[in-house]
Amino acid sequence: MRWEGRRQSDNVEDMRGSGGGRLGGGGMRIPIRAGGGGGIGLIILALVLWLGFGINPLQLLGMMEDGGNYQTSQTSQGPGVQGTPDKTDDFVATVLADTEDVWNKRFQDMGRNYQDPTLVLFSGQVNSACGSAQSAMGPFYCPRDQKLYIDLSFFRQLAGQLNSPGDFAQAYVVAHEVGHHVQNLLGTLPKTDALRQRASSQEEANAVSVRVELQADCYAGIFAHDDKNAGYLDPDDIDEALNAASQIGDDTLQKESQGRVVPDSFTHGTSQQRVSWFKKGFDTGDMRACDTFGGSL
Structure with a gap:
């Protein structure tokens, strides 16, 4: 990706x-149900719980309650990422800027106003308005x-443990989460949250979540479509995503994780479904x- x-x-x-990421009064309990082990096995088991780039992961784990009085950590905000030489910081700030350009234009074409989300970089654990979360x-x-939360160490896991190297694989992560923000602004998330709450079984609620996630993949594809038209993509970028x-x-x-x-x-959907819906957004725009x-999906 041509981002520098x-x-x-x-x-x-x-x-x-900053200290803002420390948990107070006890952190999240992640219910590992599959067979044991530590190291990479435990990490992959945790990944299975959020399966990709999860929408409302705390809700899926039963940690979000309607009307909950959660507090965000207080941090400073300024242009880009301050006080760090890591190029990955500059990269994600550039990708976020691209998503702002893409979706501001898209919403303007729809006669709507786009509200830029905030990207929160954290390490280890963090408090959000949706509760406490771990990397x-x-x-x-x-x-x-209306914030995206990313521990940048995830990108090392993406390239290594998940066999997904490349800068546009990382851009896909950001674009997928921004896709959830788009869903929120368009009213999709409140509607689907209500559907999940009314579901008669966990399987039915999961089926709604799959459709939410695949739409976010499709919106990530639309972002890639517009970034390609802007001349920012390299030949291998879409293959990485x-x-x-x-x-x-x-x-x-x-x-x-469990064989x-x-x-x-x-x-979140099968591998074939996630690829298909990203491609649909990218190919059609x-x-x-x-x-x-x-x-049907």
């Missing part, structure tokens, strides 16, 4: 080392404060093509 020397977003909060959950979006989408499908992660696949437990709720 371009605009970086001002909407970045760096909570690493093992992976990147997530909290609709209550498609590989990442394939590697974090529910079926692939479950095979890695078997349980379709009723899927919350049409948000109407991202209607994952209108029929």
Whole structure:
């Protein structure tokens, strides 16, 4: 991806080392149900719980309650990422700026106003308006404060443990979470949260979550479509994103972690579905093509 020397977003909060990421009064309990082990096995088992780049992961784990009085940590905010030489910081700030350009234009074309989300960089654990979270959950979006939360160490796991190297695999992570923000602004998330709460079974609620996640993948594809038209992509970038989408499908992660696949437990979709919906957004550039709720997947 051709990103160096371009605009970086001002909407970045760096909570690493500020103390804002420390949990108070007890952290999140992650219910590992599959067979044991530590190291990479435990990490992959945790990844299975959020299966990709989870929307409302705290809610999926039963940690979000309607009307909960959660407090965000207080941090400073300024242009880009301050006081760090890491190029990855500059990269994610540039990708976030690209998403701002793409979605501001898209919303303007729809006659709507786009509200830029904030990207929070944290290390280890963090408090959000949706509750406390740990890095093992992976990147997530909290609709209550309209912020994306990412521990950049996840990118090392993405390249190594999840076999998804490349800068545009990382851009796909950011674009997917921004896709959830788009869903929130368009009213999709409140509607689907209500559907999950009314579901008669966990399997039915999971099926709604799959459609939410696949739409976010499609919106990430639309971001890639517009970035390509802007001349920012290299020839291999889309392959990197498609590989990442394939590697974090529910079926692939479950095979890695427990040696078997349980379709009723899927919350993000199969590898084939995630690839297909990203490609649909990228190939068409049409948000109407991202209607994952209108029929079969």
